[in-house]
Amino acid sequence: MTERLVVVGGDAAGMSAAAQARRLRTAAELEIVVLEQSDVVSYSACGIPYWVAGQVGDRDDLIARTPAQFAAADITVHIGTRAEAIDLDAGEVHARGGARFGYDRLVVATGGRPSRPPIPGLDAPGVFGVHRLDDGAAIRAAIDRLPADGPRRGLVLGGGYIGLEMAEALQDRGLEVTVVLADPLPMALLDTDMGERVCAALGAMGMTVHADQAVREVLVDADGRACGVRTDVGTYETDLIVLGLGMGPEVSLAAESGLAIGPTGAVDVDRSQRCRDHPEVFAAGDCAQTFHRVTGEVAHVALGTHANKQGRVAGSVIGGRPARFAGVLGTAVTRVRELEIGRTGLCTTQAEEAGFAYRTDVIEATTRAGYFPGAEEIAVKLVTEAGSGQLLGAQVVGGPGSAKRIDVLATAIWAGMTAEEMAGSDLSYAPPFSPTYDPVVVAARAVSRIEQG
Template identity: 50%
Template sequence: MTTERLVIVGGDAAGMSAASQARRTKGRDELEIVAFERGHYSSYSACGIPYWVAGDVEGPDRLIARSPAEHRSRDIDLRMRTEVTELDLAGGRVRSLDLESGAESWTGFDKLVIATGARPVRPALPGIDAPGVHGVQTLDDGRALLDTLSRATGRRAVVIGAGYIGVEMAEALLRHGFEVTVVDRSEQPMSTLDPDMGRLVHEAMTRMGITTVTGAAVTGVLTGDDGRVRAVATQDAEYPADVVVLGIGVEPETALARAAGLPLGDHGGLLTDLSMRVRGRDAVWAGGDCVEVLDLVSGRERHIALGTHANKHGQVIGSNAAGGYATFPGVVGTAVSKVCDLEIARTGLREKDARAAGLRYVTATVESTSRAGYFPGAAPMTVKMLAEFRTGRLLGVQIVGREGAAKRVDVAAVALTASMTVEAMTALDLGYAPPFSPVWDPVLVAARKAVAAVRRAGA
């Protein structure tokens, strides 16, 4: 019996899910698995870092799903603090660098998995690398930020970027007692929402005591005589800062793939087929934050960095690399977040996404509550729905509200996956009791209003 070798580049969600699934499928005598991870941790939740910084969860150990020792006990040769520096696809080998000893070596493979993840966007601005400026992508980043917060003599913080990470970190800094300013170049915070829904987030953040500056591009990070950050500058103003957190987002980490000549999409991510096999390569798979995936609503490729997708990719890759067959059909773009007690959710297309895809649409926005209006604790929420002109096919949903708002987006995510119309949605048999929902759930109220908008547009 010939033993094949599966080499995996990247030891977090996608990579180690692939390794674990492949090992469940084939034993060591049939498949040797070697994985490389340049960091100090494996299989951890990067999404949990803002909540560790905020104090909601202990870390970093609580954020680790499976340690290197646990992987090794399952016959996976996981090599930590080892960075892959070159992919030799023609020769069937990878070059790696031991970051502790400096030693280089080559490792051959029969099958290869690329799970290199994403890197934080770090614009080439003056002062961006000054002490006191932090990205938040790895557990090491979280530890470094907490150390800075504990030693900071001033209590002013600036977050650059008002996306998911930006608003989550704004809350974390607020809870550490900092005066927080969020600076973003977009019209409203949370550009993953339409501006009218982002405005609701903006207003809520202002009420929380977070200064939110929109329509302002950062031009540089200013430093003091000691070289540490002292302010963030835009074209029109300076915002004093004792600590700066970058929340601008991430982009696919595909430098190795690019150098190896592998196909990349418009967003810089690797392109794969439904089996997560890299297009044009029989023995190379890729998954996680380094790939682009099919948007089931628009029919276009997009880059979405989420642990949920990465783990699913890994399961598919592991099955296929071990000789089985599995597919990842695509996504509808579902995401939820929070800032203090405000919940934010979206799935499907925004208005500008629909326009970019050449879709004609109508919108419906409703204000409702999380519970029956007479029941204690009923909290307001706003639901916005997009439906296709004439057909009434659901295109997207956005929700902003208090407790009980965010997870309602899952109903819409299922409806999008099933290509339901808004009219069909109005008949959904959702759970009802006064402590959980009004008689008409807010999503169904929005669907009813969207039906009326479709009919008016058709008339």
């Protein structure tokens, strides 16, 4: 008898689950139905800032696969279909308009919800999120409407990855950019000394940063459109506002249906992505709770890399192949103009909260041999356990060629290496790519020398 898998949400986690389940089970064994509330599936939200900036030419370039392509693989996608309720007892998903979809297995992949604090005026026209392709189209259209010979001002709320990427995109489109954030520095998951490097670089790029200023009100003009923000310190005028305030889990459907929600506010799942209280239901992606690889504690980290892997785990288990999600380090990179930023594992605040006795070390080096053209400055910071030298976290800030070095450090932390082991690792060298000792090795050597002493 043919079983049915219903997937709610057609982006990274949902489509990864559907595709993996299909690889393992034929259409005669498993019918797969995906419900997606928008008109696209499998798109890159991470690419929206680069589309707004004009670095990506067309909206469709951000779409990996279409419903027709999934249909060719015997995966039925219903676009424009919003799931409004899950009847766990009956094994049904109820969609807007009255349609019902029975299931034997269910994957909840409802993604994340952009943070929108209760600020008066935040819902006014002229305030834009950066979550869906329609958001990118709306921002592009708003920029196109600005007069070519008048003020062209853009204001970004928030200084995380999306906020800084959108600040660059607005500047690329010829806007004067102001960044307003409630935190003391941009990139809150960096330590203060590394965040200060980022803040200084933004100023050197011609962006105005107002830090440590929570927005109290979005100001509107006579037509009701956003025209500025008010903080406790001052008022900042603008022609459009872009929100980069982070993401939380979108769990309203899951919670209202009775699925257990964990302490992070995301759906509680085990390491096979099964909901603990309903083993026929899986959750994956930004809506699901996970755990940190270093601390073992529950965590919620909204990144597309995790969503794809969690979806694949769920699809594998549904397809009959055992699989377990291995946890997260929160490894991430971004770029603002020539400045590259990377981080992985624990920052000092997280290390302290987790109860580690830790030490930190920062080294400054160059991305290539110092004499080679194009060598750029790079700072590498390591967070290690005092005494053992166990690698807990790392941060990188520097010029072109810096950010992806975080992957070496993430791999070392993932493998449970100490700084001494990292210092002895066999990394490549040639003058166009690194100094004789790569900066990550130099940082590890600095720690290991002190620990040995």
